[in-house]
Amino acid sequence: xxxxxxxxxxxxxxxxxxxxxxxxxxxxxxxxxxxxxxxxxxxxxxxxxxxxxxxxxxxxxxxxxxxxxxxxxxxxxxxxxxxxxxxxxxxxxxxxxxxxxxxxxxxxxxxxxxxxxxxxxxxxxxxxxxxxxxxxxxxxxxxxxxxxxxxxxxxxxxxxxxxxxxxxxxxxxx
Numbered sequence: 001x002x003x004x005x006x007x008x009x010x011x012x013x014x015x016x017x018x019x020x021x022x023x024x025x026x027x028x029x030x031x032x033x034x035x036x037x038x039x040x041x042x043x044x045x046x047x048x049x050x051x052x053x054x055x056x057x058x059x060x061x062x063x064x065x066x067x068x069x070x071x072x073x074x075x076x077x078x079x080x081x082x083x084x085x086x087x088x089x090x091x092x093x094x095x096x097x098x099x100x101x102x103x104x105x106x107x108x109x110x111x112x113x114x115x116x117x118x119x120x121x122x123x124x125x126x127x128x129x130x131x132x133x134x135x136x137x138x139x140x141x142x143x144x145x146x147x148x149x150x151x152x153x154x155x156x157x158x159x160x161x162x163x164x165x166x167x168x169x170x171x172x173x174x
Contacts, residue, residue: 020168023165024078027163040098040153042152043152070138071172072172073149074134076133077135078165080164081163084135088125096110096155097109101145107146114138114143117136120134130163137149149168
């Protein structure tokens with residue numbers, strides 16, 4: 001499904017994903033060990049029937065990428081007692097979301113593989129009330145194939161009382 005995205009004053013061509021929202025709730029199959037460097041549980045592995053789908057074929061993505069210099073995708077991560085990007089209590093981003101890019105590689109939010117803009121980081125202190133982190137991933141040049149995001153894993157999802165939900169935004173190529 002093709003869509004139009006506005007990037008400031010430049011008209012871009014993008015596409016809208018098929019699964020736009022992951023409901024805010026407990027996700028028991030994502031609970032993982034609290035040990036440092038413990039393997040993370042990936043969304044598509046735990047909930048394979050809920051695969052992130054973009055409603056277009058890979059060839060269409062490659063064509064959009066071929067005629068573009070930049071891609072961007074925005075996410076709204078809703079949280080309860082979990083970290084999305086920066087852990088303010090420990091002053092680290094070790095538990096930042098990891099994601100599988102369209103390039104087949106694992107990336108971590110705030111790494112050097114793309115540009116990240118955190119619009120609001122309400123999930124940085126493990127809130128005891130529902131909050132959210134809004135972030136945009138922008139890729140360009142040789143890293144243009146980082147987007148769209150294909151899968152994700154949460155870094156500190158270690159007990160059953162934690163909750164999250166996510167709105168996966170459109171991927172816009174320009």
